[in-house]
Amino acid sequence: MPESRVHSRRHLLLGGAAVSTGALLTACTSNEPKDQKPATNAGPAADDKPGAPVTIGFAGPQADHGWLNAINENAKRRAEKYSDVTLEITEGSNDTAAQIGQVQTLINKRVDVLVVLPADGKALTQVGLQAMKAGIPVVNLDRIFASPQAYRCWIGGDNYGMGLNAGRFIGEKLKDKKDATVVELAGMDSLELTRQRTQGFDDALKNYPNIRKVARQAAEFTVESGQAKMAQLLQAQSKFDALWNHDDDQGVGALRAIAQAGRKGFLMVGGAGAKSAMDAIKADDGVLKATVLYPPTMAASAIDLARALGQKKGVGGMAELEIPASITLYSAVVTKENVDDYLPTGFS
Incomplete structure (x- = not known):
């Protein structure tokens, strides 16, 4: 299961499931939003036109759990929505040394951006630092690196x-x-x-x-x-x-x-x-x-953020020219009353 950082004032708390470069998720203003329906991994916004080609390297842990498998599937499906994105995905591993080697291979391939869900955030911090030093921005997914210098943006659950x-x-x-x-x-x-x-x-x-x-x-x-x-x-x-x-x-x-x-x-x-x-x-x-x-659609959002980084864009719906440094997803409560809204985000 994922391990993430305790939420802090540096995190941008967002509701819903996925961030698109065309439409940033609306921030939650209450614990139980009544009118807002969750975003789904339905693809980029209609006005999000293709841009410069971006090669994204994706490294995650072994999909030996339903949530982790959903992480990989969300990343793959999201990348397929973009004609300007090429996804280089590694074979997931829970072995720290193996995952470090996989990330280093992606660095050597000179991918444009890295998305990494580390098996162990602390242990993979050095390879995150290596990528950033090589000029490859890193989107750190969920399990956090030990140093903020090891990633450009963190996105994960709360x-x-x-x-x-x-x-x-x-x-x-x-x-x-x-x-x-x-x-x-x-x-x-x-x-x-x-x-x-x-x-x-x-x-x-x-x-x-x-x-x-x-x-x-x-x-x-x-x-x-x-x-x-x-x-x-x-x-x-x-x-x-x-x-x-x-x-x-x-x-x-x-x-x-x-x-x-x-x-x-x-x-x-x-x-x-x-x-x-x-x-x-x-x-x-x-x-x-x-x-x-604890939405696995965060992996789709990570692809959106990586694409924006590769194309040197900000995120739609925000005034800033740059993407945020940190995004914490909201832990919505699914009940009988709203389950139909959230069923598309459910994982097997």
Whole structure:
């Protein structure tokens, strides 16, 4: 799963899914925008005419997770929308040394721009610095390099915001229930992103004194781990009112464990935005009532930004001549009421 930087004042907080050089996403002005529909990866704006040819090198980790596979697919599909873009894509790897070698190969090919989702942001910082020193601008995707000198632009998700919005959703659902209890199925505790999601969730619950978190289990972002750890939670907790699950892939396993135990009487909120989760939310015949987005369409946005850099353009909808230094995507909450809007962004 992705690991990103905690949001900061230097980040531009954006709502929706993808940034186009023809139309910048509208910034969110509230936690629950009512009239604005999310952008989809439908392609560049009609008035975004072809420009100078740009060769973009794309290096991501191994697609061994639904979200990571969606990252690669979004990048490929977005590049195909542009007649002036050539995409040089590497074979994804979770081996740091292998990915460094792949990025160095792209540097040696003298691509115009690099888009890199590092397997380990800290470990790949040096190769980012190498590219920038060679005059190749880098779009750092999601997992952040250790130095801002290693990239021209960072774009990624808001892990703290995921937990915050999950906590707010659950809090509003349970605000009138006396002595409400919640449990948490987290991701991998070795990752900063997991700690950020938990912190956001805990901070949101501070606004609801009637709600207590009574248990937490960390899984590993897999179906198998989700099922095993959820089974442990269910055995330990005979009753609770809500479950916050960090990841929709491990949520598939969690739902299996819940079904096997025959448990009902609580609501579940997932994370990331898998199509299977959105389908379950739309059907509304189980415990899963919402999922908080961590949109893989950020890879499509990264291609847009790389194209703009290669063509020395700014981003449409902004007054500045240059693209932003940092963009944080908004963690929208998908519910039965808005799921049809977001289904096109769901990943398998």
